[in-house]
Amino acid sequence: MGRAPCCDKANVKKGPWSPEEDVKLKDYIDKYGTGGNWIALPQKIGLKRCGKSCRLRWLNYLRPNIKHGGFSEEEDSIILSLYISIGSRWSIIAAQLPGRTDNDIKNYWNTKLKKKLLGRQKQMNRQESITDSNDNNSSNNNKSPQNLSNSALERLQLHMQLQNLQSPFSSFYNNPILWPKLHPLLQTTTTTPDQNPKLASQESFHPLGVNVHHQNNHIKLAQINNGVSPIYSESNIEQSLNSVQEFQPNFGFSQDFRLDNHNMDLINRGASKELFQGGNEFELTNGSSWWSEEVELERKTTSSSSWGSASVLDQTTEGMVMLQDYAHMSYHSV
DNA sequence: AATCCGCTCAACCGCATTCTC
DNA sequence: GGAGAATGCGGTTGAGCGGAT
Numbered sequence: 415m416g417r418a419p420c421c422d423k424a425n426v427k428k429g430p431w432s433p434e435e436d437v438k439l440k441d442y443i444d445k446y447g448t449g450g451n452w453i454a455l456p457q458k459i460g461l462k463r464c465g466k467s468c469r470l471r472w473l474n475y476l477r478p479n480i481k482h483g484g485f486s487e488e489e490d491s492i493i494l495s496l497y498i499s500i501g502s503r504w505s506i507i508a509a510q511l512p513g514r515t516d517n518d519i520k521n522y523w524n525t526k527l528k529k530k531l532l533g534r535q536k537q538m539n540r541q542e543s544i545t546d547s548n549d550n551n552s553s554n555n556n557k558s559p560q561n562l563s564n565s566a567l568e569r570l571q572l573h574m575q576l577q578n579l580q581s582p583f584s585s586f587y588n589n590p591i592l593w594p595k596l597h598p599l600l601q602t603t604t605t606t607p608d609q610n611p612k613l614a615s616q617e618s619f620h621p622l623g624v625n626v627h628h629q630n631n632h633i634k635l636a637q638i639n640n641g642v643s644p645i646y647s648e649s650n651i652e653q654s655l656n657s658v659q660e661f662q663p664n665f666g667f668s669q670d671f672r673l674d675n676h677n678m679d680l681i682n683r684g685a686s687k688e689l690f691q692g693g694n695e696f697e698l699t700n701g702s703s704w705w706s707e708e709v710e711l712e713r714k715t716t717s718s719s720s721w722g723s724a725s726v727l728d729q730t731t732e733g734m735v736m737l738q739d740y741a742h743m744s745y746h747s748v
Numbered sequence: 749a750a751t752c753c754g755c756t757c758a759a760c761c762g763c764a765t766t767c768t769c
Numbered sequence: 770g771g772a773g774a775a776t777g778c779g780g781t782t783g784a785g786c787g788g789a790t
Contacts, residue, residue: 430758430784453775469776470759482757505778520779521757 421453421464431471435461439468440476448472474515481513485522493519493527 442459449455453465461468474480485493489511496507502523504516511519 428760451775464760466761466776467759474758502779516778517758524780525756 421456421466425462426464426467427462428467431475435463436471436476439471443472443476470517474517479513480515482518485527489514490527493523494531497523 438459438461442455448469449458451465452469455461455465456463456468463471492510493507496503496510500506502520504520504523508514508516508519
């Protein structure tokens with residue numbers, strides 16, 4: 415027995431919304447709000463639409479202060495860095511871009527930004543292959559990523575591209591002020607060579623202001639011990655402090671930690687570099703690394719979505735090494 | 749002028765998660 | 770605690786459009 419449909423499919427209109435329908439929906443929500451029940455809403459208004467359809471229309475189109483198109487280079491940069499960090503979590507990415515919807519960003523990524531970046535990557539690969547054609551010691555570069563899922567491969571490619579100084583976003587990566595601020599508890603830190611010389615050398619610098627260290631199969635992120643940025647409200651700070659212990663290793667942000675217009679504005683004006691000052695390390699003690707947790711999460715689902723996907727677990731050792739390399743891959747701080 | 753092709757984006761679908769009783 | 774309902778999310782689809790042939 416399957417799940418009951420959310421609405422009577424036979425009596426529900428599909429397809430593009432008419433201006434009249436838009437007006438009805440917008441007027442009603444402006445006056446009364448959604449009433450906390452999208453399913454019942456279309457009946458109240460007299461719309462022959464599914465509640466989910468109404469919700470989507472409102473969120474993606476009718477809601478106030480929605481921006482369509484015209485993505486700035488800075489927005490490109492934010493989308494890119496977040497996609498590399500967390501994959502296709504469009505709602506989280508959208509939360510960092512006021513006025514943008516997850517659907518919009520998703521479409522923009524799939525139709526324009528991805529092509530733009532991967533196109534440049536191909537171009538650069540061609541140039542490199544000419545330069546390196548006489549180099550027979552390129553075994554490391556020959557690790558075939560064929561076993562990686564498309565999304566993981568895509569992110570890997572983008573990540574590699576970002577290391578290239580010719581990257582169109584190099585200015586972004588060299589300019590901390592442009593980095594999105596995602597979690598006030600994170601900051602850069604160092605791992606001393608005597609703790610683990612090999613891993614210390616693999617210290618990775620993340621553009622989102624997080625340094626990731628692998629030690630004894632644990633990930634170490636940084637924790638702020640003072641200087642919490644004023645751009646975060648007290649309640650958020652408290653929430654964040656409380657959330658440290660259960661901090662998710664996906665470079666530190668939670669859906670509850672969103673930037674509003676005001677915060678974005680502060681960031682745009684160069685505030686909060688001091689976010690990442692001083693501090694102690696804390697350790698994720700669940701014994702997993704950020705990617706393995708994500709893989710594990712995906713393994714539990716049947717969804718083919720996001721980076722990695724369930725198939726990642728079935729990768730060859732080499733494939734897993736590739737993923738680890740990816741996780742370790744460094745942005746060298748300037 | 750016709751039609752083919754690729755691109756864009758609004759909307760749909762199905763699944764996972766959260767909420768409510 | 771469990772079941773069903775509601776919501777949220779990400780992947781996919783397809784109509785519409787413009788450029789190429």
